[in-house]
Amino acid sequence: MSLECFDQEVFNLTNQELKRQCEGLEMIASENFTLPEVMEVMGSILTNKYAEGYPNKRYYGGCEVVDEIENIAIERCKKLFKCNFANVQPNSGSQANQGVYAALLNPGDKILGMDLSHGGHLTHGAKVSSSGKIYESFFYGVELDGRINYEKVREIAHIVKPKLIVCGASAYARFIDFAKFREIADEVGAYLFADIAHIAGLVVAGEHPDPFPHAHVVSSTTHKTLRGPRGGIIMSNDEEIAKKINSAIFPGIQGGPLMHVIAAKAVGFKFNLSEEWKIYAKQVRSNAQVLAKVLMDRKYKLVSDGTDNHLVLMSFLDRDFSGKDADIALGNSGITVNKNTVPGEIRSPFITSGLRLGTPALTARGFKEKEMEIVANYIADILDDINNVNLQKEIKQKLQVLASNFIIYEKAMF
Template identity: 70%
Template sequence: MIFDTEINEIIKEEFKRQNENLEMIASENFTFPEVMMATGSILTNKYAEGYPSKRYYGGCEIVDKAEVLAIERCKKLFNCNYANVQPHSGSQANQGAYAALLNPGDIILGMDLSAGGHLTHGSKVNASGKVYTSYSYGVDENGYLNYDEIEKIALEVKPKLIVCGASAYARIIDFERFRKIADKVGAFLLADIAHIAGLVVANLHPSPFPHAHIVTSTTHKTLRGPRGGIIMTNDEELAKKINSAIFPNLQGGPLMHIIAAKAVGFKYNLDESWKTYANQVIKNCKVLADELLKEGFKLVSGGTDNHLLLMDFSNCEFSGKDAQIALEKAGITANKNSVPNEKRSPFITSGLRLGTAALSARGMKEEEMKVIAQTISLVLKNLNNDEIIKKAKETTLKLSENFPLYKDLKC
């Protein structure tokens, strides 16, 4: 008997939406049923403040096993010496890293939000830009990181911490070059690889180790695990500071069901099949980018090396918001996004971010990307034509039916 029919109906509606739409938000993915099972497990009942073998509550001897397993798998996956798997999110992982390295008011240098950075990299509306004195770097006229310019800014502002990593940057990040800049100004280097972690562990993007002092990530996005965060380092002293920064400084009891789910996700990431999936994500995104370029659209940096691309509508009459709304009607879920030198409001934007991790998780490949690119083009070139958008919706529905999500999962 279902106790809460209202919530049950909402879950069914969302299940239907995810099944019938093409999910192209670059920060989202479809996790594994086993991860969802662990997330909804009895472990949700257990309070476990502290760390394995050093808890403040009794009865933690069993959940300790889950956390130790998650830690060991995480270390193996990223080839690092220390890992904290307790952060509730990527944002809190970054907060924990800052707390471990900095004092309030210290100077940080991170990627500007409109250039592809993240709120937690020093944005003035975020705690990272309020608690700390933040400066930013951007991209050049071609949409690429200009490391000489970043070095110049670092020499001027003399940060205690440089943050590298992005939420809307489609190219390879040179962590080694960032470390040289950090060393030149005597700064720590934090690599936030939330978006590219699944590619890093498949050896399809350079690893931030051994260059970064601390590495943070989410466990969803390209890793396909549960929603959550992790912090890693090779430095024992920093590991101690990180642990103290997360608990008791930022968080109380860890979410043991999520930590167990992280362990399950890491097991998938460690499997030989993972590289095949991650490689398909990149191949799909390159095809998508090439096809959109053929259709006459502008992409920031002219293409992609990873799982996402950023369409640039700066010279178009329509905005990123217009594109997002029209594509939603056609069954394609994406998100408006600022572009370098953004002229429009953050609520409107001149860009659209697209990712291929979730579509690849459904089994879609290059041929499907070509169809999707043509469908996106058709919609964006006919934003106000309801009949054409309706036909586009028929195409996306057919694709969704051919690549069903969670075939055997009952909702």
């Protein structure tokens, strides 16, 4: 029986979401469009298999085939990140990070990460996350110019003496200097952990400096700039750390791995290893450059005055509207973004004075510089006259026409 016959409610809602994804413009920096082939294997019979353990060391019978699949995912992941070890089992980026901490730290140990309000992630020690509850967390941030001041990180690290330093961010538009972070980590005897969830797709294409050989351990999501299925991965070149990571993930924090997702990760990695991938990643950055330039030409302030990667951070500290107002106005025009705090923030995290915009999803649809220029100008038009609901409706119609020339999926189910 088809899903349509079996459960019309969920079928209809899935199609409604397909329409939303196709008609609107997705500019949330952490979102992307994965391949139909990735979705095909994710929706396969592999979901039925229990395979606690690792290839050739399982706690269940009948794992010969899924062992091969997991080994392919591991080998491709290692090739992609040019490293000796990969664990492809984490169910998400957060669980990957939880696994790294569990492997390298004891409860109460000190960690130093980027402040959530400065662009870090919840799992980098925020007090509401288990990373901030189990471990004693300290933070570095960005300066008013929107950049990490590595001398300040060094000063804080020398005072705190953390056991682990986390670098990597959710909202940082500039290259991360992994070598500098390692220098600091070595000075205080800390592990360097690079969470490259946001930039992994650029890293593997040579569009962002590599975290290896600087980081002791690296984690990522597979669904952001990598365009694979939703999930996490952990990599290292250190044999002792590798052993600890494997036992921290299973049996430490997870049970049976999601074999359908691991297979989908393998398919995604195949795409990431292709020549086509390099072209995509280059275009993501080039589109972000165009977005940044047009917005600045239209007199909008960007945190750090530009971008090196896939995202731009707009600051409205000099405007009489908030990030939330901008988020709503763009949403009314079918442009999905998210509000974000900015350096020197004066508003609450629910209101904010900034906006985070990314180009990975539009680039996956085939948008190039010409289309990005059009979109960026529409964004500025909307924000210039933020209370003009009629203009928002008018632009929404124009953007639907533009989007219809870049069909990403013909159907919701594969």
